[in-house]
Amino acid sequence: MKQTVLTIITKIDPQRTGQLKGILAEIESDLCNNSYLPFSQISLVHFASFVIMDQPAAPSILVFENNFDGDLSDYLDQLLSVAPDGMNQIYQCCIGYQPQSLKAFLTAHVVLPNAYHIGNVGRTALDISCNRDLRVKLQDYLDQETSLAKPSTLSAGEFRKNIQGFTKDKIDLKLSSPLPPHQTFSERLVPWINLIAFGLLLIVLAVGLFPITIILIIILRQKEKSDKPLDNQSSAAHVDLLMSTENQIAQNHLASITDIKPGKFRLYTLKFVLFAVNLVARVCTHGTLSGIPSIHFAHWSIINNKQLLFFSNFDGSWVSYLDDFIDKAATGLTGVWTNAVGFPETRFLVLDGARDELHFKAFARNMQVPSQVWYSAHPDLTVQNIDRDSAMREGIWTDLSETDTKQWLKLF
Amino acid sequence: MATLDFSDIQGFLLTSYSSHMPCANYLLLSIKDAPSCRNWLRQVSGLITTGNDRKTDFSLNIAFTASAFEKLGFTPAELETFSVAFQEGMNSPVRQQLLGDSGNNTPDNWAWGNANSPIDILLLLFANGEEELDRQLALRKKEIEASAGLTLIKSLGAGRQPDSKEHFGFLDGVGQPVIEGTGRETKQLSRTGHATVIKAGEFILGHDNEMLKPDPLPAGLGQSSFGMNGTYLVFRQLEQHVHLFWQYIDKATRNAAGESVPAEQDKLGAKMVGRWKSGAPTTNHPDSDPKVPPAVDQNNNFSFAHKDETGFGCPIGSHIRRTNPRDSMFNDPEVSLRTVRRHRIIRRGRSYGERSANVFVDDGKERGLLFICLNSNIERQFEFIQQSWANNPSFGALNNETDPVIGQRNDGNVFSMPGCPVRTRVHDLPDFVTTKGGSYFFMPGIKALQKLASGL
Numbered sequence: 001m002k003q004t005v006l007t008i009i010t011k012i013d014p015q016r017t018g019q020l021k022g023i024l025a026e027i028e029s030d031l032c033n034n035s036y037l038p039f040s041q042i043s044l045v046h047f048a049s050f051v052i053m054d055q056p057a058a059p060s061i062l063v064f065e066n067n068f069d070g071d072l073s074d075y076l077d078q079l080l081s082v083a084p085d086g087m088n089q090i091y092q093c094c095i096g097y098q099p100q101s102l103k104a105f106l107t108a109h110v111v112l113p114n115a116y117h118i119g120n121v122g123r124t125a126l127d128i129s130c131n132r133d134l135r136v137k138l139q140d141y142l143d144q145e146t147s148l149a150k151p152s153t154l155s156a157g158e159f160r161k162n163i164q165g166f167t168k169d170k171i172d173l174k175l176s177s178p179l180p181p182h183q184t185f186s187e188r189l190v191p192w193i194n195l196i197a198f199g200l201l202l203i204v205l206a207v208g209l210f211p212i213t214i215i216l217i218i219i220l221r222q223k224e225k226s227d228k229p230l231d232n233q234s235s236a237a238h239v240d241l242l243m244s245t246e247n248q249i250a251q252n253h254l255a256s257i258t259d260i261k262p263g264k265f266r267l268y269t270l271k272f273v274l275f276a277v278n279l280v281a282r283v284c285t286h287g288t289l290s291g292i293p294s295i296h297f298a299h300w301s302i303i304n305n306k307q308l309l310f311f312s313n314f315d316g317s318w319v320s321y322l323d324d325f326i327d328k329a330a331t332g333l334t335g336v337w338t339n340a341v342g343f344p345e346t347r348f349l350v351l352d353g354a355r356d357e358l359h360f361k362a363f364a365r366n367m368q369v370p371s372q373v374w375y376s377a378h379p380d381l382t383v384q385n386i387d388r389d390s391a392m393r394e395g396i397w398t399d400l401s402e403t404d405t406k407q408w409l410k411l412f
Numbered sequence: 413m414a415t416l417d418f419s420d421i422q423g424f425l426l427t428s429y430s431s432h433m434p435c436a437n438y439l440l441l442s443i444k445d446a447p448s449c450r451n452w453l454r455q456v457s458g459l460i461t462t463g464n465d466r467k468t469d470f471s472l473n474i475a476f477t478a479s480a481f482e483k484l485g486f487t488p489a490e491l492e493t494f495s496v497a498f499q500e501g502m503n504s505p506v507r508q509q510l511l512g513d514s515g516n517n518t519p520d521n522w523a524w525g526n527a528n529s530p531i532d533i534l535l536l537l538f539a540n541g542e543e544e545l546d547r548q549l550a551l552r553k554k555e556i557e558a559s560a561g562l563t564l565i566k567s568l569g570a571g572r573q574p575d576s577k578e579h580f581g582f583l584d585g586v587g588q589p590v591i592e593g594t595g596r597e598t599k600q601l602s603r604t605g606h607a608t609v610i611k612a613g614e615f616i617l618g619h620d621n622e623m624l625k626p627d628p629l630p631a632g633l634g635q636s637s638f639g640m641n642g643t644y645l646v647f648r649q650l651e652q653h654v655h656l657f658w659q660y661i662d663k664a665t666r667n668a669a670g671e672s673v674p675a676e677q678d679k680l681g682a683k684m685v686g687r688w689k690s691g692a693p694t695t696n697h698p699d700s701d702p703k704v705p706p707a708v709d710q711n712n713n714f715s716f717a718h719k720d721e722t723g724f725g726c727p728i729g730s731h732i733r734r735t736n737p738r739d740s741m742f743n744d745p746e747v748s749l750r751t752v753r754r755h756r757i758i759r760r761g762r763s764y765g766e767r768s769a770n771v772f773v774d775d776g777k778e779r780g781l782l783f784i785c786l787n788s789n790i791e792r793q794f795e796f797i798q799q800s801w802a803n804n805p806s807f808g809a810l811n812n813e814t815d816p817v818i819g820q821r822n823d824g825n826v827f828s829m830p831g832c833p834v835r836t837r838v839h840d841l842p843d844f845v846t847t848k849g850g851s852y853f854f855m856p857g858i859k860a861l862q863k864l865a866s867g868l
Contacts, residue, residue, distance in 0.1 A: 135811070143837055148665050148676060156833040236496050243506045247799070250806050293742060317510075319791055320800040326623075327751050328742075357623050357792075384809035409834050410722055 001069050001124050001180075002187075003046070005116040005299045007309065008064040008109050010094040012052065017060065020093035023086075024050050024372035031375045036086030037079075039375040044068045044075050046125050047297055047313040050090075050373040051255040062094060065255070065311045067297035069124040072110065076103050111309075113299035114271065115278035119383035120296070121285040122182030123390055128378055131389035134167075134175040138392070141166050142412055156405045167396055178397055179390065183285060191282035198279050219265060220349060227261065230342035234365035242368055247317060249379035251296060254312045254321070256367040258340035260302070267305055269349070270339040274300055277332055290329035294321065296383055300336065308340055310367075315382040322361055330354040342366065414593040414612035414619045418463030420641040420857045421616060424473040424536060425463065425786055426594055428585070428760050430576075432468040433538040435545040436762055438647075438782065439552065440524055440566040441533040443483045448561025450484070453865035455555055456535075462858055470548050471538040474861065475645045475853035477501070480532035484864060486632045494630040497790040498644060498852045503527070510795055512803045512820030517847040523649065524566050524849040531565060531851050534647065568649070570762040570782045578763055579652045579779050580681070580817070580844075581771065583691030587712050587736055589756045591615050605713030610756055617642050617788050622754045627788040630854070633863050641857030643786045646757075646794045648850035649764075650818070651780040657681075657817075657844045658771040664838045675700070680838070683829050684816040686732030687711075693732070698725035716740035717748070723830040728808040731817040734801045740808075755796050757785040780848070790852060818845050 012020060023036055027050070032040035039045065049065040068075045080087055080103060091097045097105055120128070145162065146152035152159070167176050206213045246252050260267055277300075281289060289295050294315035301309045314321045325333055334353030338346040344360050346353040354360045378386065388411055395408040418426070429436075443449045461471040476484075478491060478499050491499060500507055503519035503526045513519060519526040537552065539545035549567070556562050578584040589610040590600050600607040613621035618640040621627055632638035658677070661684075665676035678701065682688045688701035691711045696719075717739040720726055726733050728740075737752055739745035765779025787793035801807055802815040805822060814820055816827040821843055828837045856864065 139811075139837075142834055143839075146834060146836060148680065148836055148838065149668055151836070152833070154833060159833045236492070236499065239496065240500075240506055243510075247509060291742065291744070291747065315806065316804060317796075317800050319796055323751070323754065323792070323796075327754075328747065355623065356625060358625065358628060380805070380812070382806040382809065385806055385811060388809050406833070410830065412834055 003118050005067050007111045008106050009111050010062050010109050011059045012062050013095050014059055016093035028373045037083040041082045046377050048375045049371045051371050053257050053369055111301050113301045114274035116299035117281045117289045120386045125377045128386050130175045131393050135389045160405050195279045229344045234362045239365050250382050251313055251315055251376050253371050253374040255369050255371050256310045258308050258367045266339045273335045292324045292328050416593045420859050421463040422473045423461035423463050429471050429538045433540050435539045436570040437537045437549055438568040439535040440531045442563045442565055443532045445561040446483050448559050450867050452559040452561055457861050457865045469540050473536040475534045475855040477851050490631045495790050502850045502852050510799050513847050522849045525851040534853050570764045579654050580657050581689050582685050586691050605710035638860050643855050644790050645853040645855045646785045648783045649848040650783050651846045651848045653844050654768045654771050655774040683727055686726045686730035695720040695725040717745040727829045729810050729813045731815050734815050757787045757793050760784040
């Protein structure tokens with residue numbers, strides 16, 4: 001089943017900001033069982049957040065980030081059947097809200113991402129939690145079969161047979177039945193065709209319209225030379241506020257908003273880069289985005305042609321995430337964020353920029369906004385844990401050679 | 413390549429002094445009165461061992477906390493140029509959570525470095541024998557007593573065990589990065605069969621780090637380059653529960669008849685550490701401690717990616733693989749090595765307390781490690797290793813494991829040892845180590861120290 005990534009963005013009624021913050025604080029204090037929006041009952045959701053973002057000379061906005069299984073309509077139906085009153089009370093605090101048709105209101109305010117990445121493609125939230133439960137049961141079984149006091153004398157093949165026997169006799173089919181492939185053949189093929197076609201088109205245009213390419217590069221360089229990177233450190237109080245909610249579970253959340261540099265040139269450059277990033281992300285289906293193995297869901301959206309939103313649900317600490325970005329994806333992310341105000345000095349769209357570690361980290365902290373509510377359906381699982389659990393289950397009933405059997409047993 | 417001014421660098425940054433000076437004592441001081449403290453600083457600053465000195469009898473080095481700089485007249489704007497971790501202090505709530513100092517490790521229980529017992533100055537004394545150490549200690553204490561500016565909070569005696577083994581019984585301090593520009597590569601190569609040369613800026617401020625940029629240079633007393641040739645010094649007093657460690661191992665390795673099996677005990681301990689007691693890496697010696705040491709010490713000449721990817725020799729979750737994953741991360745040895753270079757520290761730890769007569773018995777005496785490490789960026793180096801590697805329950809796609817030796821414990825932590833046909837796990841690891849004190853210090857260069865002593 002495919003996953004959907006989007007936000008619902010509404011303007012907050014300034015009179016009701018306090019009321020809204022109260023509701024969100026209550027949700028955050030008990031994510032699973034609060035009376036407004038008990039997330040544990042939303043079986044389709046992987047990660048979700050509510051973030052209030054202040055706007056210059058305009059009402060603040062409420063950004064509801066959603067990363068879920070299936071289509072929007074089914075997801076909204078589940079949300080509204082589990083939490084009709086709570087959703088009503090949240091959106092009563094927003095401008096233009098009409099209680100008769102909450103679903104239509106939410107749908108009308110959907111913002112689709114310009115680019116997104118999914119770490120564990122094709123695995124539903126329900127699959128992921130079943131795979132986890134299966135792994136725990138099989139690990140316990142293995143502990144009984146072999147320990148330091150009682151080392152096993154079985155061969156790999158015999159072990160596998162025993163595991164299969166145990167699974168068949170003792171484990172609910174819901175946890176152990178075969179899983180569908182992560183993606184269908186066409187789901188895998190089409191993104192590659194798109195990417196290759198785009199690449200070819202780009203080469204043809206760049207060469208065919210060579211003078212224009214040169215002019216664009218000259219304009220870009222002039223702009224880059226006159227851009228003013230932010231020079232101050234991020235304030236310790238702001239960072240402490242963000243850090244006070246971090247590192248509670250396996251993942252962390254990053255919600256951010258930045259102003260796009262003024263002028264059409266930067267806006268279209270950004271749209272173009274995000275379009276390209278999205279094409280690349282569609283073929284990155286093995287859990288890594290440009291070699292980064294720790295992102296569950298991330299997306300960029302341009303709003304009002306003025307600002308860039310970025311949301312990420314990633315494994316481990318903020319520092320390790322940013323270091324991963326710098327070490328492995330500096331080119332791509334410089335290409336994106338160099339179009340935002342305050343980004344470290346960049347050359348030719350993708351050079352330098354994020355490689356200036358300290359300025360880049362200060363920029364990233366400065367653009368980050370605290371998340372009022374953030375929910376993870378898999379609080380103890382990294383992208384790699386999820387992959388491993390899935391591979392364990394996928395391997396139970398498939399035909400495996402002796403070598404494959406040994407590899408499969410290494411997953412335990 | 414960086415050209416280093418050794419006369420401006422404190423000697424402790426370049427050497428542990430352990431071969432010539434096995435005895436050490438660390439004095440923790442607080443400042444009562446700034447002018448008198450400056451007088452005292454003038455007295456001792458001339459005695460501080462620099463990188464040029466080749467002393468073999470006695471060495472003295474010094475470091476300061478953020479509160480010391482505040483008392484000595486740094487402006488708020490200057491203090492803000494220091495690392496945020498250093499400004500906040502190790503016992504602040506954010507750092508506490510990030511380092512895993514909760515439960516038994518909470519700063520409330522610390523003997524020093526918490527709100528009850530804040531520290532301003534760390535004075536490190538090293539000597540070639542107990543006699544010389546006592547003599548120097550008496551001199552320094554006399555100067556401190558004579559000064560109206562200082563209070564002696566604690567005197568922490570430390571000394572290398574005669575065979576360089578820490579209290580659990582394992583050879584310590586094998587892997588150590590070589591600072592570029594110090595010319596110590598050959599020495600490290602002959603000592604351990606391997607040397608990783610790391611950019612000077614990772615350890616000495618004012619020089620380029622591995623990203624070819626300098627880490628922020630702190631300012632002080634009106635000088636924007638106050639931090640030049642200084643470094644951050646992380647100090648943690650870690651109590652080691654030797655009997656708990658070996659009792660746990662004994663229980664986990666008893667045979668079906670319930671008898672202890674010494675060879676299996678050694679093996680489980682080695683798997684948890686990633687080295688045998690002799691220091692031999694389990695990657696190269698998966699099954700037993702090599703009886704005959706090789707002609708040239710090869711204890712650090714190994715990597716994981718090709719030889720030990722699955723961890724049959726050195727388990728993924730073992731102590732040395734977590735704290736220095738070498739080429740084993742991201743399924744890409746090159747990227748892994750590049751990443752790891754940015755998260756190295758120079759370790760300067762020494763044991764304290766008597767060695768256990770019988771490691772299985774609780775003799776009621778406190779012993780452990782006076783852990784000291786040096787780095788230019790506390791967040792990227794020391795804290796990163798602690799948080800993202802040692803205490804990370806999902807490190808290397810594991811489930812619910814933390815560092816089996818030094819890790820902070822969560823409910824039902826396990827440790828798994830990959831094997832054929834399947835892995836073996838041990839369960840419910842208790843705390844083998846408890847944090848008893850700690851502070852973040854700044855160890856200034858010699859010129860900066862003179863500036864501190866002379867005042868504004």
